[in-house]
Amino acid sequence: MNYMTPPKLFTPGPVDIFDETRAALGGPVPHMSDPRWLALYAETVEMLHTIMQTRNDIIVMTAPGSGAIETGLASLFVSGEEVVVVRNGMFAERIVQILTNYGCPVISVEGVWGEAIDAAAVSAALDAHPNAAGVAVVANETGTGVRNPVCDLAQLAHRRDLPIFVDAVSGMGGYDLPVDRWGLDVLATSSNKALEMAPGLGILSVSERAWAIIEAKEESARRGWYYNLATWKASRSRAAFPFPSTPPTLLIAGLHASLKRILEVETLTGHWARYAYAQGTVRRRLRELGFEMLAADAVASPTVTTVYKRREMESIDELRDYLLHAHNMMIATGGGPLTGQIARISHMGLAGTGEYVQALIDGVAAFVYRG
Ligand SMILES: Cc1ncc(COP(=O)(O)O)c(C=O)c1O
Numbered sequence: 060m061n062y063m064t065p066p067k068l069f070t071p072g073p074v075d076i077f078d079e080t081r082a083a084l085g086g087p088v089p090h091m092s093d094p095r096w097l098a099l100y101a102e103t104v105e106m107l108h109t110i111m112q113t114r115n116d117i118i119v120m121t122a123p124g125s126g127a128i129e130t131g132l133a134s135l136f137v138s139g140e141e142v143v144v145v146r147n148g149m150f151a152e153r154i155v156q157i158l159t160n161y162g163c164p165v166i167s168v169e170g171v172w173g174e175a176i177d178a179a180a181v182s183a184a185l186d187a188h189p190n191a192a193g194v195a196v197v198a199n200e201t202g203t204g205v206r207n208p209v210c211d212l213a214q215l216a217h218r219r220d221l222p223i224f225v226d227a228v229s230g231m232g233g234y235d236l237p238v239d240r241w242g243l244d245v246l247a248t249s250s251n252k253a254l255e256m257a258p259g260l261g262i263l264s265v266s267e268r269a270w271a272i273i274e275a276k277e278e279s280a281r282r283g284w285y286y287n288l289a290t291w292k293a294s295r296s297r298a299a300f301p302f303p304s305t306p307p308t309l310l311i312a313g314l315h316a317s318l319k320r321i322l323e324v325e326t327l328t329g330h331w332a333r334y335a336y337a338q339g340t341v342r343r344r345l346r347e348l349g350f351e352m353l354a355a356d357a358v359a360s361p362t363v364t365t366v367y368k369r370r371e372m373e374s375i376d377e378l379r380d381y382l383l384h385a386h387n388m389m390i391a392t393g394g395g396p397l398t399g400q401i402a403r404i405s406h407m408g409l410a411g412t413g414e415y416v417q418a419l420i421d422g423v424a425a426f427v428y429r430g
Contacts, residue, residue, distance in 0.1 A: 116264065
């Protein structure tokens with residue numbers, strides 16, 4: 060591997076980021092009580108409201124995506140409460156692990172890895188478990204490159220007066236995922252995917268319904284402190300300093316630069332369109348090169364494409380290793396039942412630009428015709 064020139068990242072996180080964002084990250088560390096930084100923070104949150112299409116409260120914490128997910132699940136559900144979980148990929152398994160560690164029995168709705176869940180199966184699970192406390196689902200399963208029908212699942216949950224938790228770590232910002240219109244109660248995402256920033260920020264939106272549930276469970280909950288939305292709720296009442304602890308000031312400055320570029324240079328729909336174009340081009344050109352797609356077009360993710368190995372290959376690792384060593388490009392491969400079978404190619408950040416897409420297609424074509 061050539062350490063002098065960093066590889067082009069086609070991994071579904073972290074992603075290669077734009078110059079404006081890199082420049083902001085290279086600046087001095089702002090102080091958290093500097094009014095200029097507080098104004099930049101307020102603007103960042105306002106831009107997140109626009110991108111997430113919500114007026115719900117938004118929390119930006121120092122955490123990976125998993126930290127935001129853990130915060131949401133641990134705040135919404137208490138030990139002993141059953142939660143209906145859609146299981147059709149590796150990040151659904153993360154939800155199961157977190158809930159299990161918090162003592163919440165999981166009611167599994169098993170799906171096929173590579174297919175979207177059938178909402179009727181979730182409805183049946185809710186009917187069979189009238190004591191369930193809510194539903195948890197991964198919107199965009201990065202392990203399989205599939206979108207789940209989150210809007211339908213939210214309706215099913217609300218019909219029973221239950222909240223829905225959504226892991227949108229690799230979805231939010233990459234396509235139309237409207238929190239308010241779909242009624243998504245707690246949604247977790249992170250900085251280093253379709254928001255095109257470095258890793259380090261966990262982001263949550265919390266609906267009024269979710270706050271009411273969190274407050275009602277305050278007494279019985281065995282939550283932590285930082286990874287606890289009740290702690291954040293308390294600090295939010297202090298307008299001058301709405302954080303429970305030292306905020307990641309420089310990372311938030313980087314996020315501000317990235318969101319400003321998305322909204323002002325690309326526009327939100329332009330940003331989605333760039334990903335959709337990258338996704339469509341990669342799927343079409345790789346099919347022409349003899350690769351089959353794991354996800355059907357109708358449910359395929361606009362942020363990550365999953366590609367089967369060609370028949371003559373022993374493992375998809377051959378393509379991953381070739382692209383890294385011969386072309387200095389990184390792609391990801393699949394886990395669980397898809398180990399060795401699929402490549403996962405991101406369209407987020409610079410990977411969704413024409414230059415990167417062409418480089419990737421050229422690299423894959425060189426692999427196929429390498430003799
Ligand atoms: C859908 C999804 N959920 C959760 C995570 C975990 O995020 P992190 O590695 O930042 O903890 C990822 C990371 O790729 C993801 O794609």
